[in-house]
Amino acid sequence: MAASSGKQRWAGAVKQVTKSNFAAALQQLRTDVDSADIVAISCRKTGDSVASSRRHPWHRVLPIDTPEVAYLKARLAAESYEILQFAVCPFRLRGHKVLAYPYNFHLFPRDEINLIGPSYSFSCQTSFLTSMAQEGFDFNACIYDGISYLSRVQESMVKERNPIPQIQPISSCSSLSVADSIFMSRIKSRVVHWWNICKESSNTIDGDLIESLRKLISGTELYGSRPSMSISVCSDRQVQLVLQTVSHIHDDIVPLVVPDKPGGPKAVRIVLTSSEEDKNLLMTEIQNFENEQDLRVRGFREVIDVISSSNKPVIGYNCLHDFTFIHSKFIAPLPPTLFEFMCSLRLVFTNILDINHLSKEIGPLRKAKNLCAALSYLKRQFFVPIDIELPPEAAEENSNKAIHGNNVLQITYLFAALNALLKLNPDGQLPQGQNIMSIEDYSNIFYPICTSLQEPDDELNYLMEHAKKSSSDNLVFLWGFSQLISSKELKRELQQIHEVFMEDFELQLMDKTCAAIVFSRSGLAEALLKEMGSGKFCSDALLIKTSGLRAVGYDAYRKVCMSGLWEADLADSLENIIAGSTNSLSASSEKDSSEVYWGSESTINLSEL
Amino acid sequence: MRNLPLFWARSQTLILWLIPGLRRFSSAAAGVAVKNVTRSNFEPALEDLRARVREADFVAIDLEMTGVTSAPWRDSFEFDRSDVRYLKLKDSAEKFAVVQFGVCPFRWEPSRGSFVTHPHNFYVFPRKELPIHGPSYEFLCQTTSIDFLAKYQFDFNTCIHEGISYLSRAQEAEALKYLSSKYLDGLANSFCNLEEHEDIPLGRTADLFFSERMKAKFQEWRDAILKGPDKGCVYKENADSNEMQFQTVFFKMRPAVFLDGFSSHQLNLIQLVVRKHFKDLVYICVVDENKSWQRVVYVETEEDKASFMKEVQQDLIRVEKRVESAVGFRHVVDLLASDGKLIVGHNCLLDLAHIYSKFFGPLPSSMMEFILAVHEKFPYIIDTKHLLNSSQVIQFLMKRSSKSLSSAFSLLCPKVSSDSQNSTSSTFVRFEIQADETGSSCFNSGAKHEAGYDAFMTGCVFAQACSHLGIKFEVHTPSYDLARNDKIKKYINVLYPGWNSGTVVNLNTGTESPESGYKRKYPAVIFANIVLIWGFPSKLKPKDLKDCICSVFGPDSITSVFFIDTTAALIQLSKEEFVNEILVLKDTLERENDPISVLHPLSKLLEGGKTCAANYDTYRDICAASASKVLFADQADSLGIRWKTKLGTGSQETREASCNETTTEVKSLVEHLSGVRANFRRQFKHQISCDDILDSLNVSKSLHG
CATH class of the missing domain: 3.30.70.330 (RRM (RNA recognition motif) domain)
Structure with a gap:
């Protein structure tokens, strides 16, 4: 099947899920994921670190960024923007045939339980919203009926703050002190007394007054329709003692632990059931209530949990961007380093496969700047008959032929095609081990950096064309020049002020205050920094419109990103960093150098800002 | 009704309670025809509004935003010094977007003994309308605020799909400069001498190869045009190794090559090659709907070249027109600011901060500068919240109940809000809402927390309050000046600062001063x-x-x-x-x-x-x-x-x-x-x-x- 015809053919194929049909869709997704080989995911956000922000152009992931820095920028984006759509497609691969079950979930971070909202506020890039609007995205549906969610960390906070009575297993206490025995015997006599009264009263018919008086005296309350009694406790040990005591009295008593607000136990509530069946009924009731509560609290995150617990390989396009979002929204706040992020993510998704990485295997495909480009290249260059089979009922349900979430089908298609081309699984079974890229190869994701699911951004198109590898040792960040200068002018002026600039170098403006310079010959950067440090450099810098020209090595830039000094022009952030840590920077010669890509065409043209 | 002048023939007049027998609405919110304005009907609506504002005695405004505080601690506290409060106000106005802008002109019609109003509800969205490359706009949404808007049925689709975009004054100047410079660059580059442009060094061998190749290709293309009997034929590049194709297109009736798929560096090289080697080719950059296109155009003679450049220059004027249309919603704000009209808002300091930062320029760093800058744009502003708070007559009438806009409206203007039958009492000011029949599809019945309806309520509350303060609209000549009326003079340009500080902001002096009626309950914060x-x-x-x-x-x-x-x-x-x-x-x-x-x-x-x-x-x-x-x-x-x-x-x-x-x-x-x-x-x-x-x-x- 041709990729281009896919758009029409797939129209309406993706099941659109909002609040109203979420519970049902979740059930179905569970079975679909269970029977699938692989799960493809894709999300639509209100902004991304691929697109540049108006205020701070240097926040965009740039070719000069090391994986660590790129992660920090992706982290910043994941913390600022919101996911509005999350498409999931569990699929089975049978040679050239793909059985796909695509879903598209509409999300909105509403505060559903009036306790904790998933996010206080979020940023929107208008270009993202506009392009979604052009696709006919229904923002009302998303905001009115979008599914909310809480991350795992947020859920545990809710549990702590809004505890519900639970059934707790009994663990026998090893040694009983005298005080414990006294406590137990007191509880026992109380419960037995109460139990007797309840049994008696159920046999006699009294007036309302006597009934209520009896309740008052015996301390009987109602749990649903069943009689119950609260026993106050002040420690976990006492809870265990009560549970132990109650279990010896009678089988028809069900103890529930009522937790206190900060997490500790407050009381044990014992509920009297009339029979064995009634007891089972009560247990299922409690279980159902808990499940309902969980679903309400977790919301969309159940989908993430389903995918996570299935241990199926997950494929995506631009995994770094998508998974930083997933981690920050559905799991926990993002850790400060890439390494910690990878460890943490791996605990949730054991096997993530980045299509970008897989595409690298087919040389020219690495040039493709987005999913559509990759697909059309494949279609032009190879004959890969991939047949995507979709569940028939989905197409019928969606008469509106919505194309939302079709990206996930394109990812699925691309994967199937690559799979066939690279002969990853000749017998329709996924080979274990070597061919499925595991998360160890995750850092490879950074090549190519600026791919996007959106239509290509014009300025990024040729970013990688002249990209060449360069060591971060050869990079220098320079600031203190006139803010109105263009990169060309700056380069010309630099050539006149110092001999190191007579040699070949590339210059790129990071924002209007700061430029990055890469020297092709190693050692020059170091020489420049040393000379600038000695102070004799600036004397003849008359051509530069301000005299305070300053420079630092890559390490300072890395530190700026690590310490999260995002909310300023790069020059100010760099100043801030060197002001704080003069010592560590002078020792920058021993820094570990990393490979970065330098794209001569990725200049941010300031006249275009 | 039938004997009214021509003007009325076009308009359907909805009189809420004055004339029994006309269409009457039952509920508080349902009776007001609010005109919704989006991209599609903006131009005529703006022209219409111009006339209405010119005639109006005062204009009420209201804004809906995507949020108020960007973090919980950004809320206003009692412990905030006034400079801190301004910083919080500034932060809010800079980060959040305006999504709806209500404008409602009020005009006293002596012959009818009532105010004639035209509530407008503008959907606003900061879309990028101009083909200027570079980063897009970004704004913050507070989840609870968005949820709040959703609760009142705010139409996000209309806003994002159809909202009117805008440029601030600063952005307009920038866009004009950029777009025309892009044009002029093209022009200048095409005409200027080589000497001035030798600074593009052909340093790298790759560049040299590329230039040579391009030179050959252009040579070939020009020759093909010249000798080909039909100039329109599609010229196909036959160099097998090269993916690029030169396709002959027509630009201003001349054969041209469309340069697509080149990097900006390569384009520079092409420009250099064309200028250096071809006298009859012109390199030109054309700004189109969404982006700029580079073309190389064939011109037959020097005269033809001159006339071609002239034609291109005329495009430049069109560019200016486009920038003007991209100014979009700011035309409305300019309109409000132009006449020195009396502007009425409810608790409007934040609204003014938004208006200033979105449509004029960056907010100044201090409260004083901000206040004076606002005063310069809008010389007469009434804050109904302050009016309600400080007038004892109205305080008495309101029985010290909540000062929210909707409760003030239902208390002060029960006739408008509940549409009751007995309309004889003279203490109530009458309001008529006019809606053109022609565009009836864009009218909706106003609802609470919709900017257009809120502006209408604000204006009604103000007019009613004026009447309670002793202003007799009936006895005044049609051309009296509300802004200079002694009875409300002391309320003009005094704003409620939006927090419980016991102070008011005086726009005339640029200072904050203690509120007259404020009862100090607690010792001062030092x-x-x-x-x-x-x-x-x-x-x-x-x-x-x-x-x-x-x-x-x-x-x-x-x-x-x-x-x-x-x-x-x-x-x-x-x-x-x-x-x-x-x-x-x-x-x-x-x-x-x-x-x-x-x-x-x-x-x-x-x-x-x-x-x-x-x-x-x-x-x-x-x-x-x-x-x-x-x-x-x-x-x-x-x-x-x-x-x-x-x-x-x-x-x-x-x-x-x-x-x-x-x-x-x-x-x-x-x-x-x-x-x-x-x-x-x-x-x-x-x-x-x-x-x-x-x-x-x-x-x-x-x-x-």
């Missing part, structure tokens, strides 16, 4: 006595904090403790010296890690090693930063604050500052000791409204007083 502490252990409750400090400085040392959020607190001490003493003590304790300092009562506060402390100015600096982390402590971190204690630089300086601060007329005692809030560590929904604070005040008052 900012010099305040110490800011953040990053302390989360289990610490206000009570613990108080005990901790009292055990060092004595039981009377603390005047009040205010928790900004769970991670930070402002503590007002009874003496100014205590501020420095605490900072010094904390610093010493952290330096000396001996057993004595561990046992020191203050060390409880320092547990965890992340506790920082500073004076009030640091609080202001942190509020001034543009980041907005949810928790205050994270915000401080994100500024790169590395010190843990900011010691006063000198007592001299501190004293000087305190003189100014103590005179600031902001006051209150907030004994925020109930401790309820302290549990909510890392709570995302953490909004403390003024009411909450007052509640806890009352609680603590009964406890301690």
Whole structure:
């Protein structure tokens, strides 16, 4: 099947899920994921670190960024923007045939339980919203009926703050002190007394007054329709003692632990059931209530949990961007380093496969700047008959032929095609081990950096064309020049002020205050920094419109990103960093150098800002 | 009705209660025909509105935004000095977007004895309309605000798909400069001499090869055109190794090559090649609907070249037109500002801040500058919230009930809001809403919290209040001037600052002054006595904090403790010296890690090693930063604050500052000791409204007083 015809053919194929049909869709997704080989995911956000922000152009992931820095920028984006759509497609691969079950979930971070909202506020890039609007995205549906969610960390906070009575297993206490025995015997006599009264009263018919008086005296309350009694406790040990005591009295008593607000136990509530069946009924009731509560609290995150617990390989396009979002929204706040992020993510998704990485295997495909480009290249260059089979009922349900979430089908298609081309699984079974890229190869994701699911951004198109590898040792960040200068002018002026600039170098403006310079010959950067440090450099810098020209090595830039000094022009952030840590920077010669890509065409043209 | 002049023939007049028998609406919100304006009907609506505003006696406005506070601690507190409050206002106006703008002109019609109104509801969205490359706009949404808008059925689709875009004055100038320079560049480059452009060095061999190849290709293409009998034929590049194809297109009736798929560096090289080697080819950059296109055009002669350039120049004028249309919604704001009309808003300081930052330019750094700048644009502004608060007549009428717009509206204008039958009473001002029949599809019946309807309510409340203040609309000539009327003079240009500070903002003088009727309930906040502490252990409750400090400085040392959020607190001490003493003590304790300092009562506060402390100015600096982390402590971190204690630089300086601060007329005692809030560590929904604070005040008052 041709990729281009896919758009029409797939129209309406993706099941659109909002609040109203979420519970049902979740059930179905569970079975679909269970029977699938692989799960493809894709999300639509209100902004991304691929697109540049108006205020701070240097926040965009740039070719000069090391994986660590790129992660920090992706982290910043994941913390600022919101996911509005999350498409999931569990699929089975049978040679050239793909059985796909695509879903598209509409999300909105509403505060559903009036306790904790998933996010206080979020940023929107208008270009993202506009392009979604052009696709006919229904923002009302998303905001009115979008599914909310809480991350795992947020859920545990809710549990702590809004505890519900639970059934707790009994663990026998090893040694009983005298005080414990006294406590137990007191509880026992109380419960037995109460139990007797309840049994008696159920046999006699009294007036309302006597009934209520009896309740008052015996301390009987109602749990649903069943009689119950609260026993106050002040420690976990006492809870265990009560549970132990109650279990010896009678089988028809069900103890529930009522937790206190900060997490500790407050009381044990014992509920009297009339029979064995009634007891089972009560247990299922409690279980159902808990499940309902969980679903309400977790919301969309159940989908993430389903995918996570299935241990199926997950494929995506631009995994770094998508998974930083997933981690920050559905799991926990993002850790400060890439390494910690990878460890943490791996605990949730054991096997993530980045299509970008897989595409690298087919040389020219690495040039493709987005999913559509990759697909059309494949279609032009190879004959890969991939047949995507979709569940028939989905197409019928969606008469509106919505194309939302079709990206996930394109990812699925691309994967199937690559799979066939690279002969990853000749017998329709996924080979274990070597061919499925595991998360160890995750850092490879950074090549190519600026791919996007959106239509290509014009300025990024040729970013990688002249990209060449360069060591971060050869990079220098320079600031203190006139803010109105263009990169060309700056380069010309630099050539006149110092001999190191007579040699070949590339210059790129990071924002209007700061430029990055890469020297092709190693050692020059170091020489420049040393000379600038000695102070004799600036004397003849008359051509530069301000005299305070300053420079630092890559390490300072890395530190700026690590310490999260995002909310300023790069020059100010760099100043801030060197002001704080003069010592560590002078020792920058021993820094570990990393490979970065330098794209001569990725200049941010300031006249275009 | 039938005998009315021509004007009425076009319009359908909806009279709410004046004339029985006309169409009447049942509920409060349903009766007002509000005109919805989007991209599609903006131009005619703007022309229409021009006339209405010109005739109007006053114009009521209202805005709906995507949010109010970018972080819980950005809410206004009693402990905020006026400069801090302005910083919070500025932050809000800079970060959030305006999504709806209500404009409602009111004109007194003596012949009808009523106000004629035209409520307009503009959907606004900061779309990028011009083909200027570069980053897109970005704005913040507060989840609760979006949810609030959704609750009142706000149509996000209309807003995002159809909202009217805008450019501020600064952006317009920039766009014009950019677009015309792009054109002029093209022109200049095409004409200028080689000498001036030798600065594009053909340094790399790759560049040389590329230039040579391009030269050959253009040669080939031109020759093909010249010798080909039909110039329109598609010329196909036959060099097999090359993917690029030159396709002949026509541009201004001349054969041209469309340059697609080249990098900007390559385009520069092409430009150089064309200029250097081809006298009859012109390189031109054309700004099109969405982006700019580069073309190389064939011109037959020098005269043809000249006439071609002229044609291109005419395009430039069209570009200017496009920029003008991209100005979009700002035309409405310009219209409001142009006539010096009386503008009426309800609690409108934030609205004005939004209007200024979106449509005029960046907000100034101080409240004073901002106020004067607003005053220059809008010379007459009435804040109905202030009017309702300060007029005793109206206070009496309102029976001191809630001062929200909708409750004021239903109290003061019951006839409009409930559409009741007995319309004889003369104390009520009459309103008529006019809607053109022609565009009836874009009318909806207004609803609460829709900008157009809110503007209408604001205007009604104002007119009614004027009547209560003794202005007789009936006896005035049609051309009387409300803005100069003595009866409301003292309310003009005095704004309610949007927080419970007991002050009002005077636009004429640019200062904040005490509100006349405000009853001072609490002793003044003395900012010099305040110490800011953040990053302390989360289990610490206000009570613990108080005990901790009292055990060092004595039981009377603390005047009040205010928790900004769970991670930070402002503590007002009874003496100014205590501020420095605490900072010094904390610093010493952290330096000396001996057993004595561990046992020191203050060390409880320092547990965890992340506790920082500073004076009030640091609080202001942190509020001034543009980041907005949810928790205050994270915000401080994100500024790169590395010190843990900011010691006063000198007592001299501190004293000087305190003189100014103590005179600031902001006051209150907030004994925020109930401790309820302290549990909510890392709570995302953490909004403390003024009411909450007052509640806890009352609680603590009964406890301690």
